[in-house]
Amino acid sequence: MSGNECSILLIDDDADVLDAYASLLEQAGYQVCACNNPVEARAWVKKDWPGIVLSDVCMPGCSGIDLMTLFHQDDPQLPILLITGHGDVPMAVEAVKKGAQDFLQKPVDPARLLALVEQALRQRRAVIARRHYRQQTLQAELIGRSAWIERYRRRLEQLAETDLAVWFYGEPGTGRMSGARYLHQLGRHAAGPFIYRELTPENASQLNEMMAQARNGTLVLSHPGHLTREQQQHLIQLQSLEPRPFRLIGTGTVSLAQLAADGQIMAEFYYCFAMTHIACLPLAQRPDDIAPLFHHYLQKACQRLNRPLPAVDNGLLKALERRVWLSNVRELAHAAELFAVGVSPLTATADPQLRIGSPLPLDHRLEEAERRIITEALNIHQGRINEAASYLKIPRKKLYLRMKKYQLDKKHYKA
Template identity: 30%
Template sequence: MLNSVIVVDDEASIRTAVEQWLSLSGFNVQLFARGEDCLAQLPRDFPGVILSDVRMPGLSGMQLLERLQQEDPDLPVILLTGHGDVPMAVEAMRNGAYDFLEKPFTPQHLMGSLGRALEKRRLVLENRRLHEQADLKAQLESTLLGMSQGLQQLRRQVLELAGLPVNVLIRGETGSGKERVARCLHDVGPRADKPFVALNCAAIPEALFEAELFGHESGAFTGAQGKRIGKLEYANGGTLFLDEIESMPLAQQAKLLRVIQEHKLERLGANQSIGVDLRIVAATKPDLLEEARAGRFREDLAYRLNVAELRLAPLRERREDIPLLFEHFARASAERLGRKAPLVSGAQLAQLLAHDWPGNVRELANAAERHALGLDSPTLATESDAQSLAGQMEAFEALCLRAALRQHKGEIKGVMETLQLPRRTLNEKMQRHGLVREDFLERE
């Protein structure tokens, strides 16, 4: 429940009296003698109410109201007025003030006005939160494409983890989109306006790894000309994405562990520690704990990195996402080339669904670009990796069910009519494919 109140009044006796009343009633009170100080320290989406005198030196209560309206028109401002200021206060209410209290006022009158203002503020902030969540969800749906249960769960997990100050480990096969997921964790979280720094641990020679990660001072080693900021320091305030973390040399693993524990680092050749505040998102294909048991990775670092884990399913485990992804990549490639993407035939769709896609989304994107260029491979499905006819039919059936559920926004009657299925048969098929109508309901 919201219970924060900022009191702005140049009279110390008024500030003290109001603070005593409010504190005894359980309010969190912050006092300012000047409107300028209030503005300078007011946090974004302040969860409370402003209580301000009208007549003050410097910024008056009316001027403070005007400035607050510019910052946040929905922030409740209650003005404290003398008898001669009532007409001015009434005018202020027309300009956005929530209420005014004529001095001297009783604690009961003050509490009543504050209670109503705080309830209004609670509703406004809750509405904002819901809108922000809806916007972030839409952003994720346009970035992490897919209709499968696995993709829907992944988007929910990313949305839940994005705002939490914890390190995340992403596990997935090559080409499954680990960096894209890491970028989403950054973009929909509170660090979105800070740097996102990506580093592929397998692409850096071991001799250069420490300098790349920690930076160096001039002359720290042969060839170190000038000071260089390392990836850890450059990502300060934001997110550091460490891809193929299992390839990090053991010596650097120990130093990274220390940075995570102490939030400090030292450049090569320096004696002074530098404070860093960053989130680490690491990606790996193998199980880090198995790597630790084999002596190739530090177990303590594995636990530090894996506070939360996201698993990316390979494309062969979510075949119903293949047509949507293929169409998206083909259309994007065609637009980039100034061409119209050719249609996908039924035979081509069957090949797409039958192929195992060992290169996952990266391989699919490449195939889609070739399709946009009119350079389709003679066949995508071979005898060794072709899915059975029954498997292809199951995948296509799930695709049709999802399309109908999306079309009718989870309304079962419309799905029954479109697919010409009785209710019981539709329920059985939905259950077999793990489909839940609530996932397709239109959100307000």
């Protein structure tokens, strides 16, 4: 029997003890995989396995506690029950503090063993069901086939299992708010309120009211630089509580490191999000997502407007991939809706000077302008590097370096 076919992985280096435990569990109706080599045991458990581990503590080569540490590197939520001798009880208690589900003392009480096993299995099945739901939801809602969107789905899935503070940053229309909403919907605070506030010098003083409204839910704050040092410190203190009164999510156009460097936020506020920064990439840096997104929004628009789904040829899709989408996914969704009613989505792009919202930093504007100019040159010359470099009056090597910087690939501009 393979690891994924059983519900309990039983590990003990004593063959007689192994047989006795296996017999008890099988008589109770469980499918058991018995392993007498703790070093080999880790290979039995695959990703999202819906079972639990029952292991002796004292084994040669690898103790049950060492084995638990290895298992939890792959899956911190895998339930592990430890079996310990009388002299090992303090060690087992410490192991529970480190993440073990529970421990049983030898000689094992069969009734207690079966009760703990059933409890751990129920918990494990619930965890795996939530994971599958998250995976299906993110796959259905976060459309695309780029390497970035795959990583983005996986990151949100992982973060949904926690209530850590998260910072989303990027250009408007890149999915910052979508990511925040999915974290709320798929996380432990889903039943609570979802509160979004764009902070300004006028409303930042109302932070306490915002936090009260978000209790047991999610608070999303944009432009945290408007908060005073005392307010930032208060948020930091609340995020150190266990359990946290709400999940804190921040959004912005630049990284928190940049805000800290500019003196807009405290270093401590930055470290509150230190491991959970998510850069939301513009469509120009993930053109492989444009066609799937266009199809998705076109289908939704046709259903909403009760119109037949129009044909989309490859030439149109290639042109969409080469087009500059200043408002990113938001603008692409609007283009799909226009196409649903017979309007071509290949009209001229909007004037970037007409962006609504807070002004972008100079460096950001310059990079955006440079990326747009290179994109237009590649579009005009259909990805031919020599001609594009000549058109831009720069060496080929310099063009390649700029394309690498903005993750532009010449293959996306070939006719």
